[in-house]
Amino acid sequence: MFSKILIANRGEIAVRVIKTARRLGIRTVAVYSEADRAALHVALADEAVLLGPAAATESYLDIGKVVAAALASGAEAIHPGYGFLSENPAFVEAVRNAGLVFIGPDAASIRAMGLKDAAKRLMEEAGVPVVPGYHGDNQDAAFLKVEAGKIGYPVLIKASAGGGGKGMRRVNTDDDFDAALQSCRREAKAAFGDDRVLVEKYVASPRHIEVQVFGDGRGNVVNLFERDCSLQRRHQKVIEEAPAPGMTDAVRAAMTGAAIAAAKAVAYKGAGTVEFIADGSGPLRPDGFWFMEMNTRLQVEHPVTEMVTGFDLVEWQLRVAAGEPLPVQQSDIRLLGHALEARLYAEDPANGFLPQAGRIDHLEFGGGEGIRIDAGVRSGDRVSPYYDPMIAKVIAHGRSRDEAIDRLKKALDGTHVTGLTSNRDFLRALCRDETFRQGRMDTGLIDRNLERLTAIPRLSEEAILIAALTGSDVDVAGPHCGFRLWGEASHRVTSHAGEEVIERRLVLGSGQVRLSGGAEDVLFEDFAFNGRDFSARLVRENGSAGINAHVAVDASGGRQYISVLLDGETYDFERPDLLEGEDAVHHHSGEILAPMTGVVRLVDVEAGVAVKAGDRLVVMEAMKMEYTLRSPRDGLVDAVFCTEGGQAEGGAVLIRMTEGAVDG
Known part of the structure; x- marks a missing residue:
């Protein structure tokens, strides 16, 4: 076994590999860019080497720098993680030419499967069904x-x-x-x-089902069953699970057999995933699936396979790369219950899933039986605009699919992210979706139900009151809170929840506090706050009930940001600096702003051009995806402040417009 390895990746990926290496007594070397100096994977590794600037092409994707870092550190092998250089045959060859071990398949296998067109021709020759x-x-x-x-x-x-x-x-x-x-x-x-x-x-009602395979380079290849990855948006996986709902013994035998044939066709060594598209218009059929591609690396969703088999796939990677045979035979691999993985991202589902970049002020995960969290960031860390905006993977295991879904939802209910927008509520909505719960989903489920799944919950008057109390100077735990010799203490509370301005009146007296001015009055008593946890008795006409919430308060730039996690819902409030006046939320009705830091790929207009609502103005690329900015209304372009190929900072003005009708 190796004594020291270098991990050529970052974030959650590197953290995942470090944990297994540490358990096996292997020292780890992290690499990082200037944007990742304070990253969690750097802190956890035994050593860390700076590669270069934030841009991945000048750091994580620079083969020469990565290999040099491994040689300088005395590492014997390089684990590529998943993403970046993990499926680059030139990287594999450079590692081996330097006298190091690549923890993964041979360059020939990667090259054979790396190009989808060539891979599909190869699969046809191997008898694997192809779209x-x-x-x-x-x-x-x-x-x-x-x-x-x-x-x-x-x-x-x-x-x-x-x-x-x-x-x-x-x-x-x-x-x-x-x-x-x-x-x-x-x-x-x-x-x-x-x-x-x-x-x-394009297959109608498609389901995305993949098979985890593992080879030891000695001709031995096993499968660790299938994963269903049909819950997708923009062709990217959102929730994955194992085993696939509705999978029969006959279909599993056909699909895993095809996956083994695919792996053997390229003499596969290490962890790999053979991906199929299946006809989801009815029950799964042995003749109703087709090969899409083979990922010659460990997959992001590998934890669900680990949860239902009990094996550590990273450990297998290390042992096989060190020359050991597969630790088990096919007959030793059995299904143990059901597991799901939800990808928690810094993105805004209500705004086209726009990736978010910035500081995570507070991050706390829900726990419970059968829950595993694979995270690459902590409270206080920053999500960089240069890389994938994943915060963590929340994985749940149960004896049945229903139990696993319930545990996943409970863990998401208890997860609190503040400082930037996440897709947590969207994931919770998916866990409640009846079609998904019945196992009848396909890759179009999210698109068909997008409005419902991304709906913002109605503001809770209880949450408004909690924010008013915890964000004020009132000592809610003090014995004399609200005490007056005569009458009640009353004052106005103003805050913002997104675009909505909230104005309420807070009345304190006789050990109680009442919020009025909203849809209904709310009355608390016996309330307490320790800086994180809030508790109170909610008083109603027919009695009272306990209420508990988690609260995160942050003050910066003269403003106060309060996030309340109550009954699984998150409510975010902003109390602006009163010196700025009532209009503390600024609107740029005549300006098209860069939604985040990125590169301008196309500029379709110039000053003086008339545009209609919905016309494409600018195409930006950020976090490896393209985003099209369109005109929100009919009007005239006054000025263009960006150029094709140029960098634009998040919030920068790209286009200035004047509103007006357009002839024709």
């Missing part, structure tokens, strides 16, 4: 459009070197093909350095 489409070398736009027409719409355009939903577009009609192809190629070039694409048939 109909064009997987050839001709990249002429007109030719690809003709091929799409032959296949029949809808089709998917996919980056040949892609993965993770990057460089993928569904096209419904011939008229939409050209724009979708251009966008797909730009995104693929930015994410993978390769703008080649393939075109294939």
Whole structure:
């Protein structure tokens, strides 16, 4: 076994590998960029090496720097994690040419499966079912459009070197093909350095089911059952689970058999995932699934497989890379209950899932039986605009699927993220969705129910009162709170919840506090706050009930931010600096702002041009994804403050407009 390894990755990925290495007595070397100097993976590793600037191309993706760091540190092997260089055959060759061990498959296996078009031709030769489409070398736009027409719409355009939903577009009609192809190629070039694409048939009601395989390079390959990854948005996985709902013995045998055949076709060594698309319009069938791609690395969602088999896949990776055979045979691998994984991201579901960057003021996870948290950040850390905005993975295991879903929801209910917006409430809504709970989902479930799943909960008067008490100078735990010789203590409370201005009256007296001015009056007594936990008795006409909440208070820039976690819902309030006046929330009705720091890829307008509501103005790329900024109304472009290829800071003014009608 190795005595020291370098982990060529960051965040949650590096933390995950460090934990297993530490358990096995292996010392770890972290690498980091200037943006990650204070990152959790740097703090946890035994050593850390600075690679370079924040941009991944100058740090984490620089093969020479990573290999040099491993040699200088005395590491014997490099674990690539997942993402970045993990599926780059040139990196594998550079590692081995330096006399180091690559903890993963051979370069030949990665190369064979790395390009989707070549991989699908190889799978056809191996007898693995493949989705109909064009997987050839001709990249002429007109030719690809003709091929799409032959296949029949809808089709998917996919980056040949892609993965993770990057460089993928569904096209419904011939008229939409050209724009979708251009966008797909730009995104693929930015994410993978390769703008080649393939075109294939879009399967109606598709389910995304993948099989975890593991080979030891000696001809032994096993499967660790399947995972269902059908809950997706923008072709990116949101909640994954194992085993797949509705899976029969016959379908499992056919699918795992195809996955083993795929792995053996490339003499696979290490952890890999063979991904299939299945027809979800009815029950799963042995002849109703097709090969999509093979990921020649450990997957983000591997914890659900670990939870239902009891094995540590990172440990297997280390042992196989060190020359050991597979630790078990296929007959030793059994299913143990059900597991789900929810990806907690810094993103705003109510605003098109726009990634968020900034400081995490407070981060606390819900626990409970069967819960595992894989996180790469802590309270006080920053989510960088340069990398994936994942906060953590919340994993739940239960004896049944229903129990696992209930445990996942409970853990999400108790998770509190403040400082930036997260998708926590969206994940909770998915856990409540009846179609999902019945196991009848497909990859379109989220899109079909997006408005309901991203609905913002109605403001709670109890939460408003809790925020008013914990964010004020009132000593809610003091014995004389609200005491007056005559009458009651009363004052006005003003705050903001998003765009809504909240004005209420707070009345204190005789050991009670009442909030009035809202939909209904709320009365508390016996209230207490220790700086984090709030408790009180909620007094009603028919009696009283206990109420408990978690509260995070942050004051910066003269303003106060209060986040209340009550009954699983999060309510965020801002109390502005009174010196700024009542209009403390600034609106830029005539300005198009950069939603976050990123690169301007396209500018479609110039000063003096008239635009209509919905017209495309600017295309930005941030956190490996493209975002199109459109005109919110008819008007005239006054000025353009950005250029193609230029960097734009989050909040910067890109376009200034004047409102008005547009002729024609």
